[in-house]
Amino acid sequence: MEHILRPIYQERASQSDTLGVILVSKREETKSITDTFDTVLLIIVKDAVNPIFTKHYLYEGQKMAMHVVTEAILNKWLYIGSNRRVVDWIFHGKVMFDRNEYLHNLRLKLQEFPFFGRKIKSGIQFSKLIRRYFEGKEFFNHGNFLDSYNHVVESLHHLGRLSVIDNGLYPEVTVWSQVKKIEPAIYKLYEELVMSTETLEKRLELLFLGIEFLINSRTHDGAQHILETMLSKETWTIQELHSHRELKYYSKDLEVFVEYLIDKGYILIDPTVAKSEMVYHRYYKVDREFVENEYVLTNQ
Structure with missing residues (x-):
């Protein structure tokens, strides 16, 4: 199959904005990794009009897919963990082209998993956990147990990924096999x-208690990235937080995360008079004294 695709990826490799090309072959034990395609070409480019561009090919009954993605999209997937197949492709795919060792360095970065990378990934997963937990609890309180169940499952997935990240590893597609070894309590x-065999209501009730305990025990680490970012200036509007080059990865979960940290005392509301004296702008700032005490105490 490689020789059939060679003209396709060589044409891309000749373009100056192409950073790397990876060839991924289907493995029988994990067909879903390639979306059942026999071969996948992942081409990473510096920039493009279409951040994600896909083509499908057919050759003698075999299916092939080509995905051209920008570096920005790839980084987003890696930060958020929303496309874990790509991590598998980067680790296990065959490098066909590597401009200035871009892919070599990317693999090293993922393997070494630098501390800053862990902090932003922990923050994103923690914010998702917070949203799922609160929404699931709300469904539970209204007697919508099946909807609550779905949110609890998602909460546990985020907890599982958090435990893997906190142990300095990258969450794989088979994340629960990792969690079983790393964090048996989760x-x-x-x-x-x-x-x-308990009723669904009883199971959910017990799970909410367990998840709440684990959330409280992980708030210190889960909040570290957003708090360090917010300490770079005195006050923030919610739009400034959404627009920040790293905090934007929190997306729709950012606001519920901020409200959670307000409730826990990490962030303060700083009301500022608007044009109408009856209305105030809601600005946000880190409670520096509280945070300094919290992080000093937990690190002793």
Whole structure:
């Protein structure tokens, strides 16, 4: 298959904005990694009119897919963890072209998983966890147990990914096999949810208690990235937070995360008079004294 695709990726490799080309072959034990395609070409470019461009090919009954993605999109996937197949492709795919060792350095970066990378990934996963937990609790309180169940499952997935990240690893597609080794307490919660003979209501009630405890114990690490970012200036509008080059990755979960940190005392509301004296702008700032005490105490 490689020789059939060679003219396609060589044409792309000759273009100055192409950073790297990876060839991924289907593995029988994990067909979903390539979306059932026999071969996938991942081409990373510096910039493009279409941030994601895809083409499908057919050759003697075999299916092939080509994905051209910008560096910005790739970084977003890696930060947010929204496309974990790509991590598998980067680690296990065959490098066909590598401009200035871009892919070599990217693999090293993912393997070494620098501390700053862990902080932003932890923050994003923690913010998703917060949203899922609160929405699931709301469904539960209104007696909508099946909807609540779906949110609890998602909460546990985010907890699982958090535990993997906090242990300096990258969450794989088979994240629960990682969690079982790294954080058996979270794996046990997952087992209790899906395998317990208790009523659904009772299972959810117990799970919410367990998840709430784990959220509280992880707030310190989960909040570190956003708090360090916000300490770079005195006050922020919510739009400034949304527009920040790193905080924008929190997307729709940012606001519920900020409200959670207000409730926990990490962030303060700084009301500022608007044009109408009856209305105030809602600005946000880190409670420096509280945060300094919190981080000093937890690091002793």
